[in-house]
Amino acid sequence: MSKKIKVGVVGYGTVGRGTVQTLISNATEIKRKTGLDVVVAGVADLHITDKNDLYLEQVPLRTTCADELIANPDIDIIIELIGGTGAAFDIISKALKNGKHVVTANKALLAMRGTELMALAHSMHFNLMFEASVGGGIPVLSVLQNDLAANHILKIEGIVNGTCNYILTRMEREKLPFETILADAQKLGYAEADPSGDVEGYDSVYKMIILAYLAYGKWVDVKDVERVGITQIGLAQIEAAHVAGQRIKLIGSVEKQGDDIFIAVKPKAVPLESVLADVSGVFNGIEIVGDKVGSLFLQGQGAGSLATASAVCADILKIAGTLK
Amino acid sequence: MSKKIKVGVVGYGTVGRGTVQTLISNATEIKRKTGLDVVVAGVADLHITDKNDLYLEQVPLRTTCADELIANPDIDIIIELIGGTGAAFDIISKALKNGKHVVTANKALLAMRGTELMALAHSMHFNLMFEASVGGGIPVLSVLQNDLAANHILKIEGIVNGTCNYILTRMEREKLPFETILADAQKLGYAEADPSGDVEGYDSVYKMIILAYLAYGKWVDVKDVERVGITQIGLAQIEAAHVAGQRIKLIGSVEKQGDDIFIAVKPKAVPLESVLADVSGVFNGIEIVGDKVGSLFLQGQGAGSLATASAVCADILKIAGTLK
Incomplete structure (x- = not known):
């Protein structure tokens, strides 16, 4: 036994x-x-x-x-x-x-x-x-730490906040403004009463700092992360991206240049054919690029x-x- | 030291x-x-x-x-x-x-x-x-065995042969028949001189058997797997799927019903909005559904x-x- x-x-x-x-x-x-x-x-x-x-x-x-x-x-x-x-x-x-x-x-x-x-x-x-x-539920830390241990990590880019992604997805599909969708998301339990942690990008910042630590073994200070939330995203911007074959997503990114690690969380227009463009609703998606493995993409339920x-x-x- | x-x-x-x-x-x-x-x-x-x-x-x-x-x-x-x-x-x-x-x-x-x-x-x-x-390079076995260890695996569905996926992707994009693309793929090194292991689906069968073993702890016999390759796929079929909002992919699937494990490898028309529809060229993509984690999708270079x-x-x- x-x-x-x-x-x-x-x-x-x-x-x-x-x-x-x-x-x-x-x-x-x-x-x-x-x-x-x-x-x-x-x-x-x-x-x-x-x-x-x-x-x-x-x-x-x-x-x-x-x-x-x-x-x-x-x-x-x-x-x-x-x-x-x-x-x-x-x-x-x-x-x-x-x-x-x-x-x-x-x-x-x-x-x-x-x-x-x-x-x-x-x-x-x-x-x-x-x-x-x-x-x-996405086992991204284990993948970074164990499965890609033989790789230099060149880049990490991801949608790591389901609330923001849910709001942006619905804004695009229903052509309704941020405030309307946020209020509905709060009613449905997809956004908190005080939504700032999510929609201002703090939650994504924390997560990207953790990913960077697993990739590079260093904890980046929260105040060294470039952070822009989604509260200023308007329908015109979403429509303009659409016309250009793009979609607005709140993207967290980690890159290493020399010994410096750069983390940013901000809305970005990603090409419709990129893996991140198809991550919709409350789902999360993370792309990791390693020098040996190339591009690896993981998608799943980011919360719940x-x-x-x-x-x-x-x-x-x-x-x-x-x-x- | x-x-x-x-x-x-x-x-x-x-x-x-x-x-x-x-x-x-x-x-x-x-x-x-x-x-x-x-x-x-x-x-x-x-x-x-x-x-x-x-x-x-x-x-x-x-x-x-x-x-x-x-x-x-x-x-x-x-x-x-x-x-x-x-x-x-x-x-x-x-x-x-x-x-x-x-x-x-x-x-x-x-x-x-x-x-x-x-x-x-x-x-x-x-x-x-x-x-x-x-x-x-996709760490799918480790994810199944370790990261999803607390889940009952409900379903696995994937594109696990890059050669077939490369051929199907080019057939669709260039509207050229199977034989033409296969010949070119062989010239470029994406298909072997004897391509049957890939295009007849055997390679995918082996891989799905391994995935089933990790999910359920049982080795399914090769001859118990339903197998259809892509050699009979014509442009008309690809076009018909397209009109219906679908794309033809060689899909391997594992499902458990009671104590029985069913594995199949065959061309399937998948909806364009599904994660597997966007796996293109030599890339592989695998969706795992667990009773706790829900749907988890992994995509990366299946060979090289x-x-x-x-x-x-x-x-x-x-x-x-x-x-x-």
Whole structure:
């Protein structure tokens, strides 16, 4: 019988719920593929008493206090899914110091304090993994880090924010202005009440910083990234691009020139025949160019409970594979 | 100083040359990313005396005899790149029995004798990896096996033969018949002198069998795969599809119904707005649908010396990472 690997999930929002659901509902398939028994030993959430579902019921330890999971000697891996850059930093660093591996989806925290966190993980000899922080279910970090390890990365270009892409896609198709589509997207849950993190390009900036780190091993400072959001995009611009055989997309790009890494996030008119032009709605798409592999393109769901959970679980299983 | 990992490359054709070139020319980048020193200790090729290049010159042991590498106690990993199902089988099984890990790009051999070879690797506790056997530089096997490990795979659909896709793309664009384009493709090196392995769909069948194995853990027999090549595709059919908003592609598909796995390779008219319709020329594209991740699409160079070498090297580095 293989050893049970125990995980503690901190944050039971959209992704937390998807992760617990995936680990429980697909336990047999996971075991078949990897030989691993991964068990959700506990879930911590400030509002845990308000949460209830079929899967949470099966978790033995439910608590409002993350420390209870971090201090639990039975737990091997802490999954940080509360987001933000305050409490999440403390949870991750405490977990690493307590001898836990950590999986997170927290792009803002990594982009801002990745240097410290990776140094801490390194010094403690524990893993800090974050596949779900970029591109939702698309395994772009693993591809960059492992599958393209023999390549010099020449360029990365991508659509990494589903909210912006959803808005731009609908503006083009329905010929309605930004404000109208944004309001509808908010109503449908595709945009947040305060949409600035998405539509001003911050979210994309964080993600491109993470991609650049995996390609080049350096954390670029947020303030060194050129950033333009989509709030100023008008229908006239979309129409003009269309006439020119192009489509406006919010494009994040990473390029290396000598020892300098340049990251930009801004609206760009891409040719209709390019791979990025066809990434529509909430989908994400990322093109990586390597000196050996050439152009490699990945497209998938950039957000959503289960798609993102797929990436969180991939990290969990990779760590678990080293523990059995 | 980290331990040097030594590889022996058997077969110095297109992919062998690309692999040796990549390991030598990108050694510093590989070391930076992975901390690994991977050294090409030897190359075996029946025509080794006819081969010469900048990279081969730097390999200490050059021989006509694969056994010299397999018997060499310094070599950790054997890279089988001679193709075919005869000598390649002996080389791989001998290497595994001799305590070597093995990397191969040999799709025909895996599709026909994967059961035996994987059982042997398993019983010897050595790795047999084959990322380069499907999709050239596209890391589709690793994505299926590792990144989507928490998913039930619902469907795989792909364009996995660049020669067929190149011919179909040119037939459509230039409105020229199959025979004309095939002859030109042969002249340009995109099709072999005997093109049947590609245009009759056998190559795609082997690749889909490998994908099905990674998704479901079972080797489907070649004769249980429905196979139709592209030799009967006429311009009228391509035009009719076009009028219907579709494009003819040679599509490989894997589906599971209950405990049964169905694999088919046949020309299909796909809607112009589908991801596979836009895979053009020698490119390959594969869509995987998982129960959690949803639809994930990967596109890249399905063949070529360096793109395929990128995948061979990814396998080498993954094995090397467990040895350091």
